[in-house]
Amino acid sequence: MAWTFSRPLHSLASEDQNKEAQYVWEHENLGGIAENNNPLPRPVVGLLILTFLTAMSLTFPLYGQRPNAAIYADYVSLMNSTMVQKVMNDKTITHNEAKKRAMAMIEESLAHFDSPYTFQRAQHPIDLDQLRVIAPQIVELQKAGVDLKEYSVIGQHVVLANFFNIQPDGTVKRVQPWWDKGYTIAVWWFIVFCAGVIITVKRLPHFTWRPDHTIAH
Amino acid sequence: MLKYLFAKEDDIPQGSAGLFFAVSAICWFIIGTGLGSFNAAKLAFPDWYHGIYALQFGHMRQVHVHAVIFGWIAMAFAASMMYITPTLGNTKLWSEKLGVWNCLLYNIGLCLALALLWSGLTSGREYSDHIWPVDLYIAFVMVIPWGVNVWMTILNRRTQGIYTTNWFFAACVFMTAIVFLVGNLPEFFHLTGLNEAYMTWWFAHNILGLLITPVAAAITYYIVPKITGNPLYSHRVGHLHFWSIVVFYSTPAAHHLMSSPLPEWLKSFASVEGVLILVPAVAYVCNILLTMQGKWSMFVSNIEIKFTITGVLLAIPLNMQGGFQQTRAINWYIHGTGWIVAHAHLALLGFSTFAEAAGVYYGIQVLLRRKLYSASLANFHFWMLLIGFSLYWTSMTIAGLIQGAAKIYEVPYVDVVIAEHPYMIVRWLGGTMVFFGNIIWLYNMVMTARAGSIVPVGRQPVEVAYTR
DSSP, X not given: OOBOOSSTTTOSBOHXXXXXXXXXXXXXXXXXXXXXXXXXXXXXXXXXXXXXXXXXXXXXXXXXXXXXXXXXXXXXXXXXXXXXXXXXXXTTSOHHHHHXXXXXXXXXXXXXXXXXXXXXXXXXXXXXXXXXXXHHHHHHHHHHTOOGGGEEEETTEEEEOOOOEEOTTSOEEOSOOSSOHHHHHHHHHHHHHHHHHHHHHHTXXXXXXXXXXXXXX | OXXXXXXXXXXXXXXXXXXXXXXXXXXXXXXXXXXXXXXHHHHHSTTSOOOOGGGSHHHHHHHHHHIIIIIIIHHHHHHHHHHHHHHHTTSOOSOHHHHHHHXXXXXXXXXXXXXXXXXXXXXXXXXXXSOHHHHHHIIIIIIHHHHHHHHHHHHTXXXXXXOHHXXXXXXXXXXXXXXXXXXXXXXXXXXXXXXXXXXHHHHHHHHIIIIIHHHHXXXXXXXXXXXXXXXXXXXXXXXXXXXXXXXXXXXXXXXXXXXXXXOHHHHHHHHHHXXXXXXXXXHHHHHHHHHTTTOTTHHHHOHHHHHHHHHHHHHHHHHHHHHHTTSHHHHHHHTTSHHHHHHHHIIIIIIIHHHHHHHHHHHHHHHHTBOOSOHHHHHHHHHHHHXXXXXXXXXXXXXXXXXXXXXXXXXXXXXXXXXXXXHHHHHHHHHHHHHHHHHHHHHHHHHHXXXXXXXXXXXXXXXXOOOO
């Protein structure tokens, strides 16, 4: 087996190997079927590059992630404030009206402050009933001094998140990352795949060579 | 068949194994779709049938799934491999006798496996429902002998090169055996929890990704150049398709479990690979459609090309769905809904079935050297299949979107059932059309064997005129 690296994108096979491959290609009848040597059309190459970029960008954990407890911490603080509690316990209005007003008051207050969680709050809206259920759990965690970003809100439960980002000192961070080792593996996997396929097809005669199918067929 | 079981190898006519597998496949297709129609009727008309416990939906669903996958799809693949593999190597099948035995034991094993599922003996894992003795039987009696025949035929070929179709055939049977043995580890070793869940879906994903879709594609790589007479558009794009199937289709099993407590990095990796399934899809569809250049009239005039190209066109929505529905955001909406059922049928009853039907139509004519009995009946079969499938797919997709919305907005389940009722009726109608179309197909094939015009040696069936 011989390899030529002088023009790697033209052909990785020697002239003799290419001549032999061309001879077999033209003289062999594979059950009555012939094959051409066309390259992948350029628009399709573009489509494949777009596919890879889409695959990487669309699957970031940012999209479709579970809400973490930190995004609701301010909701809980405001819900427990005197001002909101007063509305929630107002006997002059109906229960539903009280809930609606209290939630509106919380959201209006939150709108006045910049927050790193604005996007995630819009992704995971919450109502007062669910807030009431998760609030005691969030308060307990705050008392314990843990990082709320390491806890996910799943239905009525606030649970330790399922992320295992091992730090250099051996500790495990459970905050959802924007990048994780799954992406690193995916990038390397793709690079190795591209290299493998490029080597495979570049061992064939160059695509400018057109086989003559009249010889064997 | 029985007279060939103990005959000498040279006394068995070439193509016998392929023919037995082909006829078995059609029969199992009728049985499988009949069971599907029965099951769909139970969902459309819940009060229609009560009585025997074994005929309740929970039992029947598994029997339907396995009758279709292992009966119709896998046996149609085996039939195609038994005649295409030797043809492409300019040789004969390594052992017709092994093929005939394989077909007999395959049918017996499948009957046994389905009877056990029917009686309630199941592993309880979707797609790998069989108990472990049946798993071992499938692996060592049904799949590996089939693979040995394919591998040995390729090893004994009389050509230097190996055509694209045979790469897929050889690799896919090998990978199926591995998938079967590894994917059923929970059954063999009583694995539980996440290990069980992951292995179960690793199995289910790879049975689809390393057997059902690539072998269907391999059949079209043969049918289109063979019947149109055009050379395959590109050998090198075939490489891209093959290796991207191996690299990208074998890895994303975790995307079936996006809401599970699997490590998130594994889900991230699987999700990227899931979208990259579009790489082989784009390469494949481009290669086949470009091979059709100048012969598009055959999409109307030739029944095998009609089936094949319809299958290839259905591969486009199939892979678009498959690539994107597993991403976190979309999966959250459609997971556990009828959308997935629609997608599975797009793969099995859409892309794969249309390609295999073409392989079986062509194979039976070539092996019997008889022209198809009736083009009208074949066209009737095609339209029953296409309209029936389309009704099924659209109704279940819509039902899935309703279920997804209801899941998120916590609509009471009974309201969802009521909202879905019309779509369940359409689903039953579509499935039943497929079932009746297949009965017509069997009749057409039986009549082809009895009364089809003789195809002279050295000529293609497409070159012979229909007599009816």
